Structures are given as structure tokens and as C-alpha cells.
Amino acid sequence: MSAAGRSALAPGPVVIWRRWLGPTVRRLLGAIAVFWAVASFTFCIQALLPGDRAELILNVAAGTFTQPTAAELAKVNAKYGFDAPLVVQYLRYLGGLVQGDLGASYQSHRPVLHIIAEQVPPTIGLTLSALLLGWIIAIVLTVPTAGRHDPLSRAVASFQVAAAVAPPYWIGSILLVVLAVKLRLVPVEGGSGLSGVALPALALAIPLSGFIGQVIREEFARVLDQPFVISARMRGMSDLGVRLLHVLRHAVLPGITLSGWALGALFSGAAVIETVFARPGLGGLLVAATSARDVPLVTGIIVASAGMYIIANLLVDIAYPIIDPRIKAS
Template identity: 50%
Template sequence: MSVLLDEVPARQEVPPVSAGGTGRGAMLRGLRIVAAKVGSALFVLWGTITVTFVVLAVLPGDRATILLNVRTGQTIPRSAAELAPINEKFGFDQALVVQYVDYLKALLQGDLGLSYQSERPVATIIGEQIAPTFVLAIAALLLAWALTVAWTLLTAGRGPRVRALGSAVETVLAGLPQYWVGILLLIVFAAQLGWFPVISGASAAGTVLPVVTLAVPLAGFLGQATRSEFDRAIREPFVLSARARGMGELGVRGRHVLRHALIPGITLSGWAIGSLISGAVLVETVFARPGLGAVLVNAVGQKDFAVVSGIVVLITLLYVVVNLVVDLVYVVVDPRLRGAL
């Protein structure tokens, strides 16, 4: 007994772990993780900007000659006197390194340059057409996720035949070309049935078919990733525990299993935003819809490299930002990851 009593003061003298120190340590770890992710994102953005600049700068032919020929509609040799004003205006007479540094400085200030054809700010041109493309991409992503969740809950974790059917449908949808889906929907629901306008425009009714065109293949792709994780998670012990507590099948599948199954799909959502905006180029052309797609097609046709590079930089920036947000969403969806921050 005396030995045990002697041990009590010794135990009381041990200082407790400071909650503040633990909090500061977790905060520092979180800041390091965030800094690493931001640094990686900035590196990707810088690399894309650099590659875009180099590719457009080393294209065959003199840029001033190309721009002057496009403006006049005549492909003829140009004199130095004709090219001098263009070279001076857009800085083509500077060394390539100087052009690159000036380009980076302008981007840091939010200046995407001037259009080579209209001589308007590229940011203004993009700003005028960015809203329809964003609406199209976000609506398509939301619809794709709605289709994915509904189809996964309906067919995943079921009997072999139902699982096989669900997987087969997802494989077929994921392999459908977007332009083919768009043309098919346009012929059936616009030209024949007349339910939607043939020329989409910016109306709400005209947005439906373009959104479905982008969402259907993406839903198949997201469904493939979600299904495999759903089938794995439904065999985990926590599912058996939830059922033992009396939770119904719908609650188990919707509240517990689906939450784990969404993680791979959330990863793909960051990639999907870039894919949807890129796919909008074709979809907006098929449905004669305003947006960045039409601007990009016109810029490429007119050799307006400033507008092309501005759109590429914007899409890359969006891709980087969305992927950073996805990393934060991980922590909300998967409690196991909260200890990392």
C-alpha cells in the first residue's frame, strides 16, 4: 500500500500535454500541407503558361505577317515598313526572353493582352462570353453527379445481374463521344419532336440539350469510379454495425456507404471541370450556343494567338483552383483525412 501511495505524487508531477501545443502543431502541419498543394498548383499553372507561350511563339511563319494577311485577306509577301508598326505594337521585335518576361508580368497584373484582330483587351472578350460556358459546365457537372448517385444507389451492391447491368450501362455511357450525343439529341428532341430549339442560344430551354450532352458521358465515367468503391465499402464492418443497430437498407446505403464511395468521384470532379469546359467547345458549336467555345474557334481561325493563350490560361487556372477545393472537400467527406490537417 505504501508503495502505491508513494507513486501518486510522482504521477501528479507529470505535466499534462498542452492542448495549445497540440493545436499549434496540427496548425503547422496543416499550413505545410496547404503550402505544398498551393506550390504544386502554381508550378502547374506556370508550366502551362510557359508551354503555351513557347508553342505560340515558335509557330512557323512570322506572326506580324500572319496577322496582316488575316486582316487584309491577302496572302502576299510584306515589306519591313508594313510589318514594323505591328511588331512594335505587340512587341514582336523584342527578344523572345523579353517577350516571355513581359508576358508573365502582364499576367501577374491580370492583363491577358490585346486581341491581335480586334485590338480589344482579351480579358474583356473572354468576360463577355464566359458566363454561358460556366453555366453549361456547372449544370452538366451537377446533372452528372445526380445521375451517378441515383444509378449507383439503384444498382451497386446488389445481385450479380443487377451489378453487371449497372456496370455495362456505365461503360457504354463513358465511351460515348460528346459530339455524337449532341447531334443525336439535336436530331431527335429538337428537329423531330420539337421539344427544344434547334439553335440553342442562351435561353433556359436551349440549355437543356447541351447540358445533357456533356453530363451523360461524364456520369458513366464517374459511375465507374463510384461503383467500385461502393462495392468495396458495403462489405466493410461499419455496414454490419449499422445494420445491427436497426438502420434500414436505404439509410445504410445512402448515409454510410455512399459517403465513402463518393471519394474517388470527387477526385475526378476536379479533372471533370477542365474536361467539361474543353468539351463545351464542341457542344457550343453543335448547338450554335454562345460561349468560350465560339470565341476559341474564331480565334484559332483568325490566328488570334492572344485570345487563344488567354483562354488556355483561364482554363488552367480554373482547373488548378478546383483541384485545390477538391482537396479541402476530402476532409469534409472523409473523417479519416481530418487528422492530416
């Protein structure tokens, strides 16, 4: 076929743009629907909580459990809009979320969004550190052993299976006792520096590395039998060179699709790990808010965490066709 014929059959920029835009819009609408479901769930938690919400607010603010007067309850109900019909409260709640308003804390009376914003950076830093470390561990263990059947490869594969199912808080407790208490290589209480984030990140990264490592290992073994790999070997390229330069970039693609899920799992796991290592972040904030029965703060953390999880998955879904040209071509 001539060049003119091929150019006539090739899709134009408008067609390519529509092909990319359609799935993107569907993913965006799906993300909005999921966020709406989470927001509706958190509203139900607040609205259907046993007891009088106005009484709860007064007791939390006072730090004691007493019986408020009818006038005090009426004042709080009017201030927070609890005296309005439930449908009106629900619409106001959704409208506030659209404007970034998560309500006010029962305890401190500060905007929930401001309180969460103060504690998010340490949690995000821990989450991203764990994601990077998990990928490094998975690649270092998988690249030289995938597709082999020697004892070392079987041992690494078994370790990855065990690591994938190990609870992060259990790994964190072991690391804390061994490295911080017994060997005193790192501080017991996590700080903001590198030494303070190393153990918590490792506790989160080990299970992630096991999960991603298994996915990469399976794809690695499949790609090793592809014709372009055999061709590279015939050209005299070393086994490690073939694995790093040709196989790895194809084998990691399934793992990349899981990165959005991994960020969400790490973000939720970070809340528990922060409590184990006494680190600042959303974990300690959630525990304190739950203990104080600060319902808006608890539900605000749930909504914020769900929002970050949804955004991470959405970005990965949108970026994946760009990362893998085969998806774009299809």
C-alpha cells in the first residue's frame, strides 16, 4: 500500500482525541459516582448515629456527660441545621463537600478540612516513600530470579507470597522491637526525618513488594519467551542486560495498573502504622477523633481518604494508555 493510502486509512487527530476522551469521561463519571456513594455513607453515619447529635456536641465541647437544657439543645440544632428535614440536611452536606466544606470539629470547633490539611503531608510522605520502596524491593528481588527454577528463585517466590499476606502492623511491630528496641539502630518514636520514616515505610513496603513482585514475576516469565527477547539473546546480549533493557519495561506494566489501588491501600495502612510508630499524620488524628466521638472529623477523614484513593486510581487509569502504547493502539 502506498504512503498516501496508509495516511488515508490512519485515524485523524479528531478521531484519536475522541477515542481517548470517551473512556476518560466514563472513568471520571465513575469516580464521581464512587465519591458520591462514600459521601452518602458518611452522611448516614452522622444522621443515624444513636443519640442526640446536639447533646453529643455539647458533651464533647464540655468534656463531660451531662443533660443539657432544652434551650441549649435548640440553639445547637439551629446552629448546625439539625432541625431541618433530613433531605435538606443531606443536600446541604453534599453542597458543602462540593465547596470543600467538611463541617466543623465538635471538639475544637475548627473547620475539619483545615485540621486534616495539617496532618495530611506526613501521611502522604509516608505513603509515597512506601510505594517507592516497595517497587524497589520487588524489582531487585524479581529481575534476577524470575523465570528460573533454582532454589534461590523458589525461596524468593515463597518470600513474596508470605510478604503479600503479612499485616503491615505485625511487620511494623517486629521491626520496631528488633531494630529500635533491641539493636537501637533507629528511634523508637518516629520523627519527620529519614530515620523516622524508614521503619514505617519499610513496614508498609514489604507487603506491597510481595504483591507487586508476584504480578511482575508472572508477567516476566511470559515475556521471557517472546521473540524479541530471543532475538536480543541471539545478538549476544547478556542475560541481565536482556532482563533489564527488554523484559523489565514490559513486565512492570501490570504492576503499574495496580499502583492506584496500592496508593489507596498504603494510605489506609499508613493510618495504622502511624499509630504503631507514634508518627504524626492522619492515623493519630483518626484515633483521637474516634476516642473523642468527634463525628465530623472522623467522617471527614474517611471522605478525604476516599477522595485521594479515587483520584490516584483515576490518574493511573488515564495515564495507562499513555504508558502502554498497546492499549492506545487498541
